[in-house]
Amino acid sequence: MNNTIYFFSGTGNSLKIARDLAEKLENTELMPIAKLWQKRSIESISEKIGFIFPLYYSGLPKIVHDFIDKLNISRTNYVFTVVTSTGDINEQSLQQWDKLLKKKSKKLNAGFYVNMPNNYIIGFNVHSKERQKEFFENAIKQIKNMSEIINNQEDNITQEILEKDVSRSAKINKNFRDSVNESDKAFTVSENCNSCGICENVCPVDNIILISGIPEWQHKCQQCLACINFCPEKAIQYGKQTQKTQRYHHPEISIEEIAKQK
Ligand SMILES: Cc1cc2nc3c(=O)[nH]c(=O)nc-3n(C[C@H](O)[C@H](O)[C@H](O)COP(=O)(O)O)c2cc1C
Ligand code: SF4
Ligand code: SF4
Structure with a gap:
């Protein structure tokens, strides 16, 4: 394959974008x-190569950050990224990529943000069905534009993106990555x-084991929130907040598709 999209997704938003974008790019496999x-x-x-993943605490999920460190991309000559989020963003995640790539003597060629419905139900409630539909419709339009930019390499x-002061967000994301496992x-x-x-099935990092039929968490969590959002019985809670919030996963992404990631 000439092109590879590496993706991570807890509740399907990033997987849906990765799948739709891959269809519009030449010779592209999803990894x-x-x-x-x-x-x-x-x-x-x-x-x-491309990287598609959800924004976590203004930056990269720990798993994505750890992954790029190990990836040898010496044969690559064009790198893009698509960050899905609820729109509470700044340029920190693109700067983070550029820095990680510079260590490999590469640069980030293209970066995009796609606004998608909220899955961070441990903080905020889900968006209404109408709002979710708006996100999905806008994403379809954005995918067309992104694919043209990527196909044309x-x-x-811009320099403006790379020079913006994002030090506060960088700190927030680093603290998150340092403490997320527990x-x-x-x-x-x-x-x-x-x-x-x-x-247990949807956890992308095998952090849940059912013991006597009840899930137990193994403290290598990525906080993707797949477990709590996909539980059909709403039996999982996170502190007190999630008793008040609804659950979310992308309507076109199944439990099996999330489970197949690992
Ligand atoms: C741990 C965590 C942190 C998040 N932090 C942010 C954030 O800083 N800004 C934002 O706009 N969305 C944030 N979100 C929302 C997700 O980025 C968004 O819903 C994303 O599309 C989920 O993608 P997925 O379905 O592929 O997992 C966060 C979600 C999680 C689970
Ligand atoms: S335990 Fe839950 S939140 Fe943590 S990585 Fe697994 S599915 Fe995601
Ligand atoms: S009901 Fe919920 S908590 Fe219990 S095993 Fe199923 S998904 Fe896990």
Whole structure:
């Protein structure tokens, strides 16, 4: 394959964007980061590569950050990224990419943000169905524009993007990555649990084991929130906040597709 898109997705937004974009690019394969990230080193043989993932605390998810460190991209000559988020963004994630790529003597050629529905239900409630529909419709339009830029190998990263002061966001994201593995200590399970095993299945990093039919978290969490959002019984809570919030996953992405990432 000439092109590879590496993706990570907890609740399907980033997977949906990755799938739709791949269809519009020439010769492109989708590669789940969750399948590769534990290997000691990974080599990409593609000339053009992309990274598609959700924004976490103003920057990269830990798993994505760890992955790029291990990836050998010496044969690549064009790198793009698509960051899905609820729109609470600045240029920190693009700067983060550019810095990580410079260590490999590469640069970020193109970067895009796509606004998608909220899955951070441990902080805020989900968007209304109408608002979700608007996000999906706008994303379709954006994918067409992105694919033209990427197919033509155009650059869209300006000096202004790279020089903006994002030090506060950089700190927030670093603190998040440093503490995220143990953040699962706040998960609890109610008596509604029917031992279906969906939470164990969708966890992209095998952080959940069912013991006597009840999920237990293993403290290597990425806080993707797949487990809590996909539980069909709403049996998982995170502190007190999630008793008040609804659950979200992308309507066109199934449990099986999320589980297949690893
Ligand atoms: C741990 C976590 C942190 C998040 N932080 C942000 C953020 O800083 N800004 C933002 O706009 N959205 C944030 N979000 C929302 C997600 O980026 C957004 O819903 C994304 O599209 C989810 O993608 P996925 O379905 O592929 O997992 C966060 C979500 C999670 C789970
Ligand atoms: S997904 Fe929900 S109901 Fe199923 S095993 Fe996990 S906690 Fe229990
Ligand atoms: S335990 Fe839940 S939140 Fe943590 S990585 Fe697994 S699915 Fe994501």
